[in-house]
Amino acid sequence: MEEKDNISKTYNPAEFEDKLYNNWMEKGYFHAEPDKNKKPFTIVIPPPNVTGQLHMGHALDETLQDILIRYKRMKGYCTLWVPGTDHAGIATQARVEAEIREKEGLSRYDLGREKFLERVWDWKKMYGDRIINQLKKIGSSCDWERERFTMDEGLSKAVKEVFVNLYNKGLIYQGSRIINWCPHCVTALSDVEVEHAEQAGHFWHIKYPIKDSDGFVVIATTRPETLFGDTAVAVNPEDERYKNLVGKTLLLPLTDREIPVIADEYVDKEFGTGCVKITPAHDPNDFEVGQRHNLEQIKVMNDDATMNAYAGKYEGMDRYECRKAMIEDLEKAGLLVKVEDHSHNVGQCQRCGTTVEPIVSKQWFVKMKPLAQPAIDAVKNKETEFVPEHFKKVYFHWLENIRDWCISRQLWWGHRIPAFYCDDCGEMVVTKEEKAVCPKCGKEMRQDSDTLDTWFSSALWPFSTLGWPDKTEDLEYFYPTSVLVTGYDIIPFWVMRMMFSGIEHTGEVPFKKVFIHGLVRDPQGRKMSKSLGNGVDPLEIIDKYGADALRFTIATGNAPGNDMRFYTERVEASRNFANKIWNASRFTLMNLDITENKLPDLADLQLEDKWILLKYNDVVKAVTENLDNFELGVALSNLYDFIWDNFCDWYIELVKPRLFDKENPTAKTAQYVLTYVLSNTMKLLHPFMPFITEEIWQHLPHEGESIMISSWPEYDEKLNFRQEAESMELIMHAISAVRNRRAEMNVPPSKKAKVIIVTDETEVYSCGISFFEKLASASEVEVTTSKDGIDLSAVHIVVPSAEIFLPMEELVDRDKEIERLTAEKKRLEGEIKRVEGKLSNKGFVDKAPAQVVEQEREKGEKYRSMLDKVLESLTALQ
């Protein structure tokens, strides 16, 4: 829209999106500083991984946040949207390791910790901006001056502070527990990082000979290779079959070890053989049994899941190789009783899919129970509310069943655990300092080589990004944040952990609302994923259809919290909507010779002006309310309907005769109304479609620099032209009815016909004469109160307020007309019957609200009067 008379005929977003975004950035509209005269509205972005590339999930997440932020900004809040990225420990490290291995054939151990970390930082510098630039493409109005990274200096400080605090409170501890070990990533994982999948496996029944006897017991196992770590066989104390075995000694097959038979409640008599091999170092249940019976823990695997020396001749084999080999050996030795098919749940590493090994290991843990309770209470007390509300059930379910959080990772990329050890005396110190000296022997201490779970730093994101632990002005003003926007899949990883962290460390909930959305799926309903290759690249969509079209698609067509399927066809429809807006604006601009944007003198307003202003006023109210209730999709469809159906299809058409008639004194009024309504509608639409709305707003007469810092339209009581709008709608209804009849009779628009309107509302219909001429292809319009002199066998249309006659004799097919009127008669009779049924129901009349009853009465009257007219017409035809 460079020049008023040189506006491109179709919407071409590539021409202006980047230009507008850069301008917004240069002007500093995204930046926020604490402003005591305004209320704060804060969102922190769910930080995407530095290694990541923008996908549809991000596009959805960012769009929703941007809608809220832009809306609140226009509403006059001091709005801050904090952007940033996450270091994503495992993912990033794995990525860089793979690259180095591929290009140089080296492993991270070849490089050493320091050199390797340099390489990761190089990688981060190179690719860290990529995702940020992609976020900009969809129009995100983040305060880029405040961009943060989970491993930058300030956030690292917060991480240490939290670790030391929790340690001092006894909420962080080190312990040997069964953890999930990924042999591929070579690190411990927390429970949530393990995904369970049903897998077909086997149940091997193996004989364990009883010492000094010919007897044996049979145990059933799905994991025979852990046999080398067995330190007992357990039976249920109530199990009569095995009572006399308890206390006996068994010979562990393939080894020269002896293990006892013990009794423990944990064993289910009904399952398997009723005898369970106990491997405390490789199974969480066995671990607990082992604790109760004071059994030795024998780890039989190395960190890469190859067998260690305890496996004897199988040492060095991979766990599955070993399994195969030992089963063969057991069979040869006659110790294998049988093999059954058995499917069971197997844990897999969320990142690489490798089957995790439960393994006993010394790790750091966060004690969860004391932290979980306040986080549960805060949601119960509505200090933080979920939208949609039902997601709080998921949240409660997690927190109520929570177990301690394993936070140490055997990775190099991440926050190093601030614990130091003295190699001489074994002393340990936890401190925020960079270095530590042994308090006992004065020797320089060695820092723990492990790093923290990435989510440990993410959990602090809402306050660490605002300067915590320092008491900054930002923290004071912007915290707690207003809304957190994220997908339901991330509730256990992140939402929950931010909640208890915020409450524990700042004494306040980190956000007042959690706005949960669903997942973006492919047209078959599958999750979009790299391996399936079914992902749609948001950047390609933006290139082709524009960011606004993508945003529209994503923000509409589904309810909050539900998954959505992504169809390119829907983006096309969205782009078409943008094109519609574009052309309506072109039309407006082409017919404009005013330079001010203001409401015209209300006394000059015509019927259609009042109608569109009322509709506009209604849409202001609806959109505002829906945005306040997080019903973004509903708000957007309010705008879609208003713009397309009301503004374009009706108002522009209604106003054309005036605009094109230079003599018409109300032509200017129409220009003012067009400008006012269009310009304000662009404001309402701006949070959803920021680019096209800015572009159009700039070309219309306006005040201020940019639509994005203009003020949000408000409902205006003086535009509430209810009665005039009703009159206008009578006319519109009649026009539609005439169009309908003409279409049914296949009358081309070029063939004009006379229209005679018989009505009591002559004043109203007289106002509508020009509309009938323009919109209903009328050659001449006569408005009268009497049917005298009208040929009643003409085409006859009955609408609630009038009867309309189209004297087009050559087109009237008598039989068809009778058929149609008979059908209409039937329909009206049906309606009348329904209404009368209702009204004769005493229960309805007595109990339904008076207003509803009155409505029914009016309907009844309307139908009866229409029926009379139809009957009259039928009589005349026959």
Add this chain to the structure above:
RNA sequence: GGGAGUUUAGCUCAGCUGGGAGAGCGUCUGCCUUACAAGCAGGAUGUCACAGGUUCGAGCCCUGUAACUCCCACCA
């Protein structure tokens, strides 16, 4: 074994606190009407999963059933 969600037009989905079933896409008819064919006008298509219940009135509330999806869970 627990928990959650979904079930509405051919497809994908809306339907706010219960008061005559909607949109987009697709489809059919007619239109290149000086903003827009990425368009205009008009049309067709639904036992709102099923069975009960509450109510004057149920797509919406309650109970149960079925199908699908997802999450959680240590039966070796």
